Amino acid sequence: MRTLVTLAFVLAAALASAQTTTVKTTAPADVAAPPADAVKTPSGLASKVITKGTGKIHPTKTDSVTVHYSGWTTDGKMFDSSVARREPATFPLDRVIAGWTEGLQLMVVGETRRFWIPEPLAYKGQREPKGMLVFDVELLKIQ
DSSP: OHHHHHHHHHHHHHHHHHHHOOOOOSOOTTTTSOOTTSEEOTTSOEEEEEEOOSOOOOOOTTSEEEEEEEEEETTSOEEEEHHHHTOOEEEEGGGSOHHHHHHHTTOOTTOEEEEEEOGGGTTTTSSSSOSOEEEEEEEEEEO
């Protein structure tokens, strides 16, 4: 009985903690344009490592990946976030926008990187949001 009471207390504390955890939804200061120290690929994708990863393997364009991400328009409006949903996303790299397919292949597990994805590598002006998009992406797993 004592164990059940202790377990109930621990679960209640964990639930209260999870409910009070805040999710950062404000845009990074550099969403308007890539900073000078961002690395740019020939396609126009710019990126910057925010947190170095611990992995050694890079995903390929035919792999599926599990990530946490947040995306902003260049005026600082968040338009999508697995972080805000508190649920990582898993998807095949050959079924996402070209900027993600290219950019995730630069990463290793544990790495967080900021991407500035020009419109031709994003939604190509065919849907909202239009223009350059900025994503913070944390690579959690390669399948």
